[in-house]
Amino acid sequence: MLSALLTLCLTQLSAQSHGNKKNRGSDPALSKSYLSQAVYYGTDLRLSVRQMDSVRYHTKKALAMKKKMTADQVSLYERRVLKRFLSEGQYEDLFVYKNLAEARVLGEKAWKEMLALNYVDESDSAKLFLRVWTHIHTVLVAQDYYADKPGILEKYLNDIDMNSPACLYRYYHNGERQQPANNYYRSDFLY
Numbered sequence: 001m002l003s004a005l006l007t008l009c010l011t012q013l014s015a016q017s018h019g020n021k022k023n024r025g026s027d028p029a030l031s032k033s034y035l036s037q038a039v040y041y042g043t044d045l046r047l048s049v050r051q052m053d054s055v056r057y058h059t060k061k062a063l064a065m066k067k068k069m070t071a072d073q074v075s076l077y078e079r080r081v082l083k084r085f086l087s088e089g090q091y092e093d094l095f096v097y098k099n100l101a102e103a104r105v106l107g108e109k110a111w112k113e114m115l116a117l118n119y120v121d122e123s124d125s126a127k128l129f130l131r132v133w134t135h136i137h138t139v140l141v142a143q144d145y146y147a148d149k150p151g152i153l154e155k156y157l158n159d160i161d162m163n164s165p166a167c168l169y170r171y172y173h174n175g176e177r178q179q180p181a182n183n184y185y186r187s188d189f190l191y
Contacts, residue, residue, distance in 0.1 A: 035082070038094055039052070051086065058078070075147070113171065
């Protein structure tokens with residue numbers, strides 16, 4: 001599952017960075033609702049008319065639930081409903097699309113802070129920046145995908161952390177350097 005999710009993230013990121021931009025007239029980051037995100041990305045997810053009708057129906061139901069329940073309970077309802085009528089691929093893609101904008105913002109913020117801390121420098125490649133951004137995006141997608149399974153999420157995030165780019169590991173661990181032997185996938189052994 002780890003390699004499939006990472007591959008999915010990389011594929012979606014490269015597709016997004018090469019165009020496929022649509023002017024939809026609204027910002028998806030304004031809503032944290034999974035159902036609203038499904039409506040917003042309905043075309044990208046290739047939702048059928050029947051699936052869109054289900055999403056709209058459950059969106060109305062979730063809005064009514066917000067008055068009586070906590071945000072976590074409503075999110076749990078939305079994830080369960082979506083899992084019932086979206087394919088596994090559509091369900092994963094929803095989280096990929098949903099987290100793209102936030103990953104960009106967080107990636108740029110982390111990069112600027114790593115520059116200030118001298119963990120990276122201006123001459124570092126765009127490839128390293130893309131690895132940092134992809135790593136952050138993968139973490140965000142995993143948090144949504146495994147939100148209902150905290151044990152699996154924790155294990156998965158630990159695995160992702162151990163395979164993070166060395167500069168990002170150092171950034172998240174207050175300057176502590178990662179042991180090269182613990183991360184066979186690193187290409188940036190200089191840090």
